[in-house]
Amino acid sequence: xxxxxxxxxxxxxxxxxxxxxxxxxxxxxxxxxxxxxxxxxxxxxxxxxxxxxxxxxxxxxxxxxxxxxxxxxxxxxxxxxxxxxxxxxxxxxxxxxxxxxxxxxxxxxxxxxxxxxxxxxxxxxxxxxxxxxxxxxxxxxxxxxxxxxxxxxxxxxxxxxxxxxxxxxxxxxxxxxxxxxxxxxxxxxxxxxxxxxxxxxxxxxxxxxxxxxxxxxxxxxxxxxxxxxxxxxxxxxxxxxxxxxxxxxxxxxxxxxxxxxxxxxxxxxxxxxxxxxxxxxxxxxxxxxxxxxxxxxxxxxxxxxxxxxxxxxxxxxxxxxxxxxxxxxxxxxxxxxxxxxxxxxxxxxxxxxxxxxxxxxxxxxxxxxxxxxxxxxxxxxxxxxxxxxxxxxxxxxxxxxxxxxxxxxxxxxxxxxxxxxxxxxxxxxxxxxxxxxxxxxxxxxxxxxxxxxxxxxxxxxxxxxxxxxxxxx
Ligand code: SF4
Numbered sequence: 001x002x003x004x005x006x007x008x009x010x011x012x013x014x015x016x017x018x019x020x021x022x023x024x025x026x027x028x029x030x031x032x033x034x035x036x037x038x039x040x041x042x043x044x045x046x047x048x049x050x051x052x053x054x055x056x057x058x059x060x061x062x063x064x065x066x067x068x069x070x071x072x073x074x075x076x077x078x079x080x081x082x083x084x085x086x087x088x089x090x091x092x093x094x095x096x097x098x099x100x101x102x103x104x105x106x107x108x109x110x111x112x113x114x115x116x117x118x119x120x121x122x123x124x125x126x127x128x129x130x131x132x133x134x135x136x137x138x139x140x141x142x143x144x145x146x147x148x149x150x151x152x153x154x155x156x157x158x159x160x161x162x163x164x165x166x167x168x169x170x171x172x173x174x175x176x177x178x179x180x181x182x183x184x185x186x187x188x189x190x191x192x193x194x195x196x197x198x199x200x201x202x203x204x205x206x207x208x209x210x211x212x213x214x215x216x217x218x219x220x221x222x223x224x225x226x227x228x229x230x231x232x233x234x235x236x237x238x239x240x241x242x243x244x245x246x247x248x249x250x251x252x253x254x255x256x257x258x259x260x261x262x263x264x265x266x267x268x269x270x271x272x273x274x275x276x277x278x279x280x281x282x283x284x285x286x287x288x289x290x291x292x293x294x295x296x297x298x299x300x301x302x303x304x305x306x307x308x309x310x311x312x313x314x315x316x317x318x319x320x321x322x323x324x325x326x327x328x329x330x331x332x333x334x335x336x337x338x339x340x341x342x343x344x345x346x347x348x349x350x351x352x353x354x355x356x357x358x359x360x361x362x363x364x365x366x367x368x369x370x371x372x373x374x375x376x377x378x379x380x381x382x383x384x385x386x387x388x389x390x391x392x393x394x395x396x397x398x399x400x401x402x403x404x405x406x407x408x409x410x411x412x413x414x415x416x417x418x419x420x421x422x423x424x425x426x427x428x429x430x431x432x433x434x435x436x437x438x439x440x441x442x443x444x445x446x447x448x449x450x451x452x453x454x455x456x457x458x459x460x461x462x463x464x465x466x467x468x469x470x471x472x473x
Contacts, residue, residue: 001116001147003352004336008359011334021331024157032153032322035266036373043262053259054377056252057313064304067213067246068295074216078278080291088118091296095120095205095238098292099129102236104202110220110227111135112207113151113316114240114296116338117351120205132197134226136190143170149332151339152264152318157331160186194226204230204288208241209260209315210253211293217277218293219253221260221270228274237276237288243295244312250275256315259375263317299351307386311346313376320370320380326363335360342370346383354387358396361387404444419463426457 004011015021040046060067072082083098085091091114099107107129109115121131121142133142137155140163141148148154155163164180167189179185206227208218218239220227231237247253261267280287303309321327321341332340337357339347345364348357361384370380391397397405411418433439433456442454 001119001338003348003356005348005352005357005360006336006355008334008336008363011336012330012363015330015334020159020162021157024159025328025331028153028156028322029328032265032318036263036319036322037266039262039266039268042268043258046262049255049259050375050377053256053315053375054313056247056255057315057376060246060248060252061244061304061309061312064243064246064301067248068243070213071211071216071246074214075278075291075293076216078216078291080216080278080293083292083294085294085296086298088296088298091118091240091294091298092120092123094294095240096123096127098236098238098290099124099203100127102202102290104129104236106197106201107131107203107205108197108201108230108234109133109138110204110206110222110230111138111154112205112240113148113338114207114242115205116148117298118240118296120240132194132201134194134198134230135222136187136224136226139190139194140166143167147333148338149340150318150321151316151343157333198229198233201230201234203236203238204232204234205238205240206231208239208245208293210256211241211246212248212250212253212275213246214249215277217250217275219257219273219275221257221273223265223267223271225272228272231274231276231288232286235288236290236292237279239276239291239293241293241296242300243297244300244314256376260315260317263315263319263373263375303350308346308350308383310378311343311350311383313378314343314347315376316343317375319373319375320378323369323373325365325367325369335363342380342384343378346378346380346387349387354391354394354396358387358391361385361391400444419461422461423464426461430456430458432456 043049075082083094085094107124109121109131111133115121124131133139135154137153138148140155140158143166149157160183163186167174167180167186171189171193174189178189180189206220209221210219211217212219218241222228247256257269257273261270276291279289279291300312303312320343321332324341327341335341335344335348337344337348337352342364345360348360364381364384366381368381371378374380392402395402411421429439437456438453439456440449440453442449445454448454
């Protein structure tokens with residue numbers, strides 16, 4: 001997926017002016033956060049479970065080389081294949097090679113954010129393969145030629161009316177009198193089309209929520225069951241995933257599964273949890289003849305052992321974006337790449353570079369809600385602040401901000417001068433605001449006053465009031 005993260009400001013302005021998006025985000029705000037709060041309230045050991053989830057991921061990351069090798073050995077022992085991909089190019093080449101070797105023409109795909117990250121669909125299509133997304137949200141976006149706007153609810157920015165219109169435009173077999181008013185109608189229509197694709201597909205590609213080192217298994221969760229059909233019906237199953245999805249044991253995976261659904265959608269468990277271990281065995285009723293795992297690095301291993309390593313604990317539940325006031329205002333597309341919201345503000349600069357994605361860690365109010373709900377306790381605001389520091393050190397911060405902060409630092413290091421200047425500035429602003437008590441325009445604050453008035457300071461500084469209190473006034 002091509003990044004527009006560098007254009008976050010323009011993307012955000014466009015998003016804020018979109019009334020359809022505003023309606024969708026209002027619906028969204030009322031959904032997941034409330035369900036998560038209820039699910040957490042129903043599980044007294046939830047906080048202890050978060051500690052355990054963090055411990056499992058920290059331990060795995062500290063020994064990732066060992067667990068990756070153990071996983072590879074276990075997959076091979078069960079007749080599967082493991083492909084290592086350092087870059088998006090290598091990952092695309094690995095998947096394409098498997099498809100070609102299988103003589104594939106049709107590929108069914110489950111939801112995979114890594115496939116978005118490496119731009120897989122375009123590569124396969126350019127080579128003449130038909131690729132069909134089987135997650136309903138991803139399928140809708142595919143026919144609209146749009147990118148996901150959320151990692152677990154990729155089409156949340158759309159209304160059902162828009163989807164019905166898209167189906168009428170693109171589904172040649174859809175009778176004009178067939179109703180598409182209710183979500184169930186839309187679902188039925190998608191199912192009719194996708195069932196045929198599942199049956200005809202030569203290759204199924206899924207992501208993985210977890211990789212289990214001890215058994216060589218991959219685990220995915222879905223609420224639609226499309227993942228099961230994608231990985232059991234085609235002849236070949238390819239799991240495309242990042243190396244950080246590793247956990248040591250199946251028991252560790254179940255601990256994290258207990259956190260995942262509650263944090264993501266407020267469910268105790270996702271409707272389908274599917275564990276795949278190697279290709280079909282002689283006495284299995286179904287399953288693929290060939291099983292491949294493509295392990296993608298793409299910048300992840302460079303974070304190991306650094307102050308950013310904690311971001312690799314992420315289990316992609318989406319809770320941080322579900323609770324983020326910035327995401328709730330601008331939606332996912334404004335972030336300009338695969339991972340939006342607070343996790344994107346930390347991960348995207350790591351994977352894309354600070355020059356491309358440097359706006360994202362600045363798009364935060366630091367309210368801390370993301371960290372308070374993260375099931376594996378990633379200190380997202382602290383990591384965003386680290387990116388800001390790096391931006392400053394590398395002189396990537398815009399000149400007005402650098403000069404403004406330099407001026408503030410000059411005064412902040414001289415408390416008496418600071419108090420005198422602040423007192424003068426406050427009185428001046430109060431005078432300019434007059435009886436209205438608001439300023440329409442503010443020197444150096446044009447971006448603020450372009451959308452709202454600036455409330456005038458009360459006329460006395462905090463230091464004045466504090467000194468007065470100490471004097472007993
Ligand atoms: S950073 Fe935490 S809350 Fe956000 S998606 Fe990852 S695990 Fe979930």
